[in-house]
Amino acid sequence: MHLGLSGGIDSALTLAIAADALGAERVHAVMMPSDYTASISLEDSRDMAQRLGVRYSEIAIGPIFDAFVAQLAGEFAGRAADTTEENLQARARGTLLMARANKFGSLVLTTGNKSEMATGYATLYGDMAGGFAVLKDVSKILVYRLANYRNSLSAVIPQRIIDRPPSAELRPDQTDQDSLPPYDTLDAILAAYVERDLAARDIVALGYDAAIVKKVIRMVDLAEYKRRQAPPGPRITPRNFGKDRRYPITSKYRPERELS
């Protein structure tokens, strides 16, 4: 098995799970840095691969990304850079991981968690490319609990990975909270909407801001088309995406509208 190691907590936790499941000698981590990759991401990735004893390689994505942008320059003339260019970086990484899967007959583990799968905070054919999604039913809050649990057995995840604010590192100084509410708020709203099927007004009645609740519900509903193309992952909660929560992709039902 192999996976992309980013220096963030999700890929670090996925790597620790894979190494515990299969043994370090059967797991390979690939770090694929770009210009936006912080130096501590690189340091922490190398550190973690060494701590676990897994195989590790680095493949820079700069030249691949530059070639994409150069070839698209005519097509995109007059348009500013946006999430398109961010996603191209993720897709360059996804392509490299899938090439490795082909060449060595290895399985790609994707590293996205349930909070990301719920909101669609992931790139289709990018970080969603792979065969199995170990954290698919693990919310970000549970990701931290699992990381701390694993480190209580032996310190395999560098503490800095756990402590630093989460970032996709797809543009300068980006953090997850540029696009998402704080994870404790987000996960509580997701639990209410996804796992308990609560109405928008009932989620607001739990004490959450109506504008945030509206935004989260809309994100969840719009991401159904991505989730339907996502790899499977183990069911851990009483309501997982996949075999359990099955929603239409095309739907005119807008449960957040009652809040306007």
Added chain:
Amino acid sequence: MKLAVAQINLTVGDIAGNTGRLLAAAHEAHAAGAALLLTPEMSICGYPAEDLVLRRDFCEACAAALEKIADEAPRELALIVGYPERTDDGLFNAAALLRGGRVEAVYRKHHLPNHSVFDEQRVFDSGDAPCVFSCGGVNFGLNICGDIWEPGPATRALEAGADWLLVPNASPFHLNKERERHAVARSRLVEAGLPIVYANLVGGQDELVFDGASFAVSAGGEVVVQCPAWREGLFYLDIAGNSCSGPGMACRPRRRRPTTRWCWRCATMSARTASRGCTWDCRAASIRR
């Protein structure tokens, strides 16, 4: 009498491999002095086999495996195995009693779960007859997994003369599932008054992960035997009348359920299973550090 619970990892579609595992468990249980071996739901074909059970060739291979197990298991051992039973009456989620070299009786699952991750009504027909047999002086009734999550089948087993309820399961893990299973077993006890032996699968299958954690509930409603979660093994229960004990440290009831640790076990078990689905060798890779 001594009853063995096979809490083992059975793989969907690996009919030959599962047959070997079931026969090995049968010989081990017999050698340990067990009179009866209970194996998980659909133990011959794995669970959930999904639409594979709609294939005639698949069901025929399972039926052939059933005959082979009946033929090759120790003759003195009574053995409960699960399989998809295809007949002129329909397609059933079935459990067979094998004894003396033959299929002695077949129980067909009544309540087919069709909610959350389950789709059994999509492929199976519902059975309606109880199945009670005697072994070592005790009358055992069969229910399969979802049968004990609703009233009906347990009472039918009681009316057919059962003293104990044997339940083969493929019950997937989610957080706090063990508590739900114990509660369901107790509600059947309230309904029918029958003590229960609950045997569960262990291992991963696509999105589902089976945690084992088989158990027995006495006529008094106590969880008297608790097998470990996430671990394969044969676990032995001594049954006398309507009381039961499980010797050994492995079978003590749990006071606290370690949720974070179990999430970890669930994730690692699923990753291990996913790795079976592919062939590869990382050592062939050129490494740059």
